[in-house]
Amino acid sequence: MKIIDRKNGQIINEVEDSAGIIRFLYHSLPGRIFLKLFFARVYFSKLLSIYYKSPLSKAKIESFVKKYNMDGRLLKRGFVSFDDFFTRKERINPDREGFIATASAKLRVFRIGENGELYQGKKRLNIMIKGNVYNTNKLLKSPLPKWARGGYLLLYRLSLLDYHRYIYPIGGRCKAKRSIDGHLESVRRDAAYWRAFAENKRVLEYWQSEHGKMLHMEIGAMLVGHIHNYEKKVFSKGEEKGYFSYGGSSIVEIVGKDIEIDGDILKNSERGFETKIKIGERIGYESNKAN
Known part of the structure; x- marks a missing residue:
């Protein structure tokens, strides 16, 4: 499936994080077993959440920003964890009409x-x-x-x-x-x-x-x-x-x-x-x- 950028009409290719892991989980027998027993379970998400909310995860922010070519000014905002960065608030100007x-x-x-x-x-x-x-x-x-x-x-x-x-x-x-x-x-x-x-x-x-x-x-x-x-x-x-x-x-x-x-x-x-x-x-x- 292709993606069209509504702003300029160009077709874009999406860069996905951990694409290799997803291919393993969905396109191999060992991966599907791991998926069913572990990765797709709610408790795994909760365990991972503990790490992302900890100060230990702060180091992931810089590599994430660079990998996706995000605004470098984000690195100066003093996020205390990766969860703090990921759930950040940005200014939104919603259209008044429609x-x-x-x-x-x-x-x-x-x-x-x-x-x-x-x-x-x-x-x-x-x-x-x-x-x-x-x-x-x-x-x-x-x-x-x-x-x-x-x-x-x-x-x-x-x-x-x-x-x-x-x-x-x-x-x-x-x-x-x-x-x-x-x-x-x-x-x-x-x-x-x-x-x-x-x-x-x-x-x-x-x-x-x-x-x-x-x-x-x-x-x-x-x-x-x-x-x-x-x-x-x-x-x-x-x-x-x-x-x-x-x-x-x-x-x-x-x-x-x-x-x-x-x-x-x-x-x-x-x-x-x-x-x-x-x-x-x-x-x-x-x-x-x-x-």
Whole structure:
């Protein structure tokens, strides 16, 4: 899968940390055994978290910044641990108009048909991994709400380099919330990430937004056992919602007919591309489809 930088339209190649380890874990028998018994377990994430929050991990910051060609000024901010660096706060200037991006990430958007199936353009997605069919019912662990038919499923994939705090894309109220237990599989592109979305640990919220009903879900991934939310009942667009601990992670949102997604993102997704976006930028607008 290729990535298009929305800012300049260029196709970019993503540099992944520990790519060799991921290949070992997912493409060899010994690796899959280690994955099942150890790496994908929540307790492994918790043990690793202890190290990243300790002063011993501070030495990792400089090599991380240099490897990903990040702003060198970050090294002068006095972080006390790698976790302190990774979960840092940055200034965000969200667009005032429209439906905005929840996170800095690689975004794919799928249309939800009136039959409840997912579509990439006009082509229905048939997500089958090792004989198992994956769909929205498995993702939600419940039937897809009727209001979501004719809407969109937004898939944000955060890599290690991305800013790991996330915001509310619209104002509204949280009507219900539930947590779903699971493992911590990788959400990288060479892993079976649809399986990860349906089987990983995740937190699901049901919103009544300014433009209709909406579902929002944070999904943990390998190394990310901790999803930190602020538990707000009423929220405003652009307000910080929470953050992830170290690792790659994902956010899924489902919107109904009240929201329309910008055409360039839909076109990229239809062609099989992810769109690199920045937190707070406009990605959609109020639709007339629901009227």
